[in-house]
Amino acid sequence: MDRIYLDYAATTPALPEVIAGMLPYFKDNYGNPSSIHSFGQEAKAAIDSSREKIAKSIGAKAEEIVFTSGGTESDNFALEGVAFKNQEKGNHIIVSKIEHHAVLECAEFLGKHGFEVTTLPVDRFGVVNPEDLKKVLTDKTILVSIMHANNEIGTIQPIAELSKIAKEKGIYFHTDAVQSFGHLPINVDKLGIDLLSLSGHKFYGPKGIGALYIKKGTRMVPFLHGGGQERNRRASTENVPGIVGMGIASEIVHLNLTDEINRETVLRDKLINAILKNIPDTILNGHPTERLPNNANFSIKYIEGESILLNLDMLGIAGSSGSACTSGSLDPSHVLLSIGLPHEIAHGSLRLTLGRFTEEKEIDYVIENLPPIVEKLRAMSPIYKKES
Amino acid sequence: MDRIYLDYAATTPALPEVIAGMLPYFKDNYGNPSSIHSFGQEAKAAIDSSREKIAKSIGAKAEEIVFTSGGTESDNFALEGVAFKNQEKGNHIIVSKIEHHAVLECAEFLGKHGFEVTTLPVDRFGVVNPEDLKKVLTDKTILVSIMHANNEIGTIQPIAELSKIAKEKGIYFHTDAVQSFGHLPINVDKLGIDLLSLSGHKFYGPKGIGALYIKKGTRMVPFLHGGGQERNRRASTENVPGIVGMGIASEIVHLNLTDEINRETVLRDKLINAILKNIPDTILNGHPTERLPNNANFSIKYIEGESILLNLDMLGIAGSSGSACTSGSLDPSHVLLSIGLPHEIAHGSLRLTLGRFTEEKEIDYVIENLPPIVEKLRAMSPIYKKES
């Protein structure tokens, strides 16, 4: 059997159509979109058309899309862009405890430079309670940032409900949709938000490209300062092939989105049910139903995550423990701690995320091979011995 | 004849070797370098090897290279990273008048957020006088940023001399080498600098990738906040294909750099001499000798730049007027104004920049075809009539 990739939440392969679509912009139509000559105008036409595609996929207007270098820049741009522009109006920002580090760390940076940050708790499924948001709004609040779906546990937030609360007070609302785009239908009006972050490589586009939806009229400063690209909102020579690739990817994932959601949900549930049934002392993290169709996240008690991953890798199975972005440190995930898991259980988490190329036989292979790994590691575990 | 591209300073095509080297990282080895499994480790190995290549090309250590999304981010990172970290030490930043907008606009942003910015003048060739730098240093100065070679007029600054002045006072020195890398040999120790910006697409790498050299020990905060990538200095999933492509490009441009410098210099001088000789009322902008081997920048009096470009484009020749990054507005270039050109002469500038694929017959074609264009436009010009 080929290697089995179950880490689609960390990153995805670029689709063949995406690669084919990018190629001309590396070698033949390599012009700088700011240039007036034909090379430049070809490139400009390509990014304009890609902008239309992205806009259409979320129900926005083309001029509301700004291309960035990825989800992190989109998140940083949203927070710093609004913060540094609206500082006279207020200096209070609200985020949730389970935001991606790209939001949390940026909020922390702002916290050191004149802003107040409130961090909202979540319940044991990882859901923000709208009542909690109401309570912490002040007349100094300028921005609320709550993610659409969590990258680790897959929980989907009630964004429309949350954004309504902010909108009533005229407060900007940002949502990080890096994980939900291409896995859930998204409409910016229905979500009622002002800013929305995307990252190309999470939906079969290339790495190093992202976008920020900025609702018309949103007051913000650029994040990257320099040339007049992206109508003065994001300086730097446009990553033309990246932009083209992301546009193609967004079209493809939306072609048959409902079918793919259903297909992945069936596989995901097969995996979840089998693991919970076959491996004792295992819990599902995240919301039982309000979760991404491709996300399964377990805590497997008494053993540690990296050891599970290494054993899976030895069998050709790629999974993750906590967010891939921080797995270098393997500190217990802030998301798992936020939903109330004790440290040792947080350390034993396993995230398996599915994608377009996931087949049932791959899920079966995991279902078959995970239990013996767990058994082996538990036999070695000093805490298993004591508690069982 | 094929189209003639003489806008290498705006951007360059990616080399075939660069594209070939990137491809596997889009489709087969698409893992996230932060992931522990084999997909991730393949990607990690690739970026480590690319880091070595970039480091080697400027005489730095691999761990001193941080990958970014391009020249703009590198410049913004250098300025904001140092500024926000060293604020207690001082709040004074020095730049030159002819920096790229990525430095100037970022300095302006910092100027609005607690920092003082001094802008150094240049002489009529675009050179910063070291004496001027000495005069404006204060005990609050934390950073000096002066570019290695200018993107519009090609003038090379005496960086080693300038950096020495800053170093003596323990002040960080940044240089934007986006235009010089791959056109001049660069050694960070010889230049005596702490920070150096690069952009991949200016030297036959892909767009949307860059690097910042950060000398070991330089105190700065991250610019992109989030995950722990790039040893906690630059968050966001690494643009693996982009990084790989930039590494390959840096190796190739350094293989036969001296030969290529000589080749381009001969062509450049042929172009410059012919234009100055064949077209009356034309001046060369920038330094006569201390200039990039591939840069020719003219002011063609009594006519306007865009009209020249459109006429050239009609003949298949791609040039630029002022910096490509801002040509959308066609405001007269701040660089040309800084070297003392009056507005109407600044409006009539034409930049032709050469590259690896530039052939002598292309230069000949331009030499042949530019004079009639100028004649036609001058015949139409109300100011030509009056002054001649």
Next chain:
Amino acid sequence: MPGNYSEKVMEHFKNPRNVGEIPNPDGTGHVGNPVCGDIMEMYIKVKDNVIVDAKFKTFGCGAAIATSSMVTELVKGKTIDEALKISNQTVIDALDGLPPVKRHCSVLAEDALKSAIDDYLKKSTGQGLPGFKPHTEEHHG
């Protein structure tokens, strides 16, 4: 198309109509300034209240040249009153549109024409166009 221009704009840029000066014109307009990067001069010949000839000289971008060319074309054969109805939007429409950053060129072209008519009226009636003041202050972008 280069610079985001319509084919019509490029066509007028390539082959501008009515370039030059009119010896002893009945009206001359001079608008724009080198700081902005656009200068237009317009010359008209008027017979029996009808503009029988118009010519221009322009220092400026592609749009400046194309709008100058177009406005001289539009104005020929028109009475002064008809000519005064030519607005910058008329010019834009006749050129199949202009990129937003180049709209000011059409304003300049309208001004050049009005300025020439103003000059003609002053010379012929002793009184210029009521309330006419060219937008020369307007800046790029």
Next chain:
Amino acid sequence: MPGNYSEKVMEHFKNPRNVGEIPNPDGTGHVGNPVCGDIMEMYIKVKDNVIVDAKFKTFGCGAAIATSSMVTELVKGKTIDEALKISNQTVIDALDGLPPVKRHCSVLAEDALKSAIDDYLKKSTGQGLPGFKPHTEEHHG
């Protein structure tokens, strides 16, 4: 190699030596805590001042398991004095290196061994290892 581990580390991770407990051990070490994500238990059997058997149980990452395995291998057949000379660096070297972020695991392995020897000395001589204090406070990374 996954996680930047050497082949030796992976080999010990795949086939860890001396997993388990020793019934009636002469010394037991218990170090680490669940907050850090690493817990090691080490058991030694001592005869005539020589460690004749060693076993471990570990909750932790790949490096934690590999260093536990390696330290039990290194220690078998050594006198107490010789065993005390095994430092975390000895373990790292024997494993052909560890990624920098994983060095703390080797410290934990050294501590687990010392802690077992300390326990043995206390039981046999009434006095533990002079000055011994495990680095249990040390945190990841």
